[in-house]
Amino acid sequence: MATSREYALFVENLFRGVDGFSMKRMFGEYGIYLQGRVLGFLCDEQILLQDTPTARKLLPDAERKELFPGSKLFIIFSDEGNHHLLQSVAQAMWEELPVPKPRKGRKGAGTSPAVKETPKIVRRGDLTSDDEEINDFLHFHRKDRK
Secondary structure (H helix, E strand, O other), X not given: OOOOHHHXXXXXXXXXXXXXXXXXXXXXXXXXXXXXXXXXXXXXXXXEEEOOHHHHHHOOOOOEEEOOOOOOEEEEEOOOOOHHHHHHHHHHHHHHOOOOOOOOOOOOOOOOOOOOOOOOOOOHHHOOHHHHHXXXXXXXXXXXXX
């Protein structure tokens, strides 16, 4: 069951006032971020926090759950009425959250199409002797040649 937009707004309100908090919709669920680091997820109308030593210490009786079969365990934050506790746990565990890896750019990324070099149009008269030899070779070896 995907997390509803209403529940996501409810959780967003629980984090009101926390600097660097954000959420991103992904695969019908939501990722919860704190200053660019993944704090946890909203999944099936539940708040799932990363299982860190600080989170375990502050929420010792909390249940744990896999996001999907075979994934690591996440802590289920079930005391949704206590936004002060949620904010405190989130801020306390921030130091232990993994720093996101830099994203690899796509091939050719980094230059916009307007900045890329436009191909030079070469006319037969502009060719050097080497270019003419290559052009003749390619013309001779074309498959559609009669």
